[in-house]
Amino acid sequence: MEVKKSPKGLSDKEMEIVSYLELEGKRFFIKADVSKFFKSVNELNVYIYRLKEKKRIVRINKRKYYLIPIQAYRGWVEHPFIVADEMFNGKKYYIGGKAAANYWGIIDQLPGVIDVFSRKKQGRMKILGSVFKFRRVRKMGRTAKRKIKDHGFLIASKEESEKWKE
Numbered sequence: 001m002e003v004k005k006s007p008k009g010l011s012d013k014e015m016e017i018v019s020y021l022e023l024e025g026k027r028f029f030i031k032a033d034v035s036k037f038f039k040s041v042n043e044l045n046v047y048i049y050r051l052k053e054k055k056r057i058v059r060i061n062k063r064k065y066y067l068i069p070i071q072a073y074r075g076w077v078e079h080p081f082i083v084a085d086e087m088f089n090g091k092k093y094y095i096g097g098k099a100a101a102n103y104w105g106i107i108d109q110l111p112g113v114i115d116v117f118s119r120k121k122q123g124r125m126k127i128l129g130s131v132f133k134f135r136r137v138r139k140m141g142r143t144a145k146r147k148i149k150d151h152g153f154l155i156a157s158k159e160e161s162e163k164w165k166e
Contacts, residue, residue: 009054013037014047018056021067027078028086030063058128061087066128080114080130085153087132093118094143096135096156101164103146103155117141117156 010018017034026033031044038044048065051057058066064086066078081103084095094100097115101107113124113131121134142157155161 010056011050014051014054014056017047017051018067018070022069027067027069028060029065029067031065060127061089064089077129079148079151080128080132081148081153081155082151083128083130084114084116084132085151087116087127088118088121090152090154092120092140094141094154094156096141096160097133098164100156100161104158104161106158106161106165 017037020037021027021029021034024033031048035041035044038047048057052059056068058068060066060083066083066086080099081095084093087093094117095103095114096117097113098107098109098111099114102109102111113133115133115135117135117137117140119137119140122136123134125132125134141160143154143160144157145152146155147153
């Protein structure tokens with residue numbers, strides 16, 4: 001009888017964690033979701049670090065990670081609107097600019113950068129194949145709640161997005 005080995009580069013424990021998260025359908029997870037596999041917080045942190053180094057997980061924000069599925073051979077891409085929503089835990093942000101204008105069909109141009117407006121974060125970041133530009137605003141604009149792949153996100157209202165029409 002032949003015993004199957006885990007994919008190259010993943011230890012048995014790492015494989016157990018990745019398999020558990022996939023079976024539970026948790027692409028986005030926090031450390032508490034996998035803490036039951038470890039005896040200490042230090043051990044948990046070591047395994048999280050190793051999985052990041054092996055490019056099996058990506059850090060989304062201070063507490064949240066994204067699991068690259070086992071079936072991903074060379075990288076993985078998640079819809080940028082879902083990633084933005086997870087970065088902000090579904091609150092106090094909205095997707096605007098040309099990304100919103102394209103979503104509403106106001107412009108045909110596909111944006112290379114996703115503008116995300118919030119009251120706290122600013123700067124640029126590349127995550128999972130998408131470039132995000134965070135813009136700090138004093139007053140949040142009007143938004144609409146929409147869904148992609150059964151995942152909600154906040155986007156600038158159609159009226160708010162009209163100003164990006166060229």
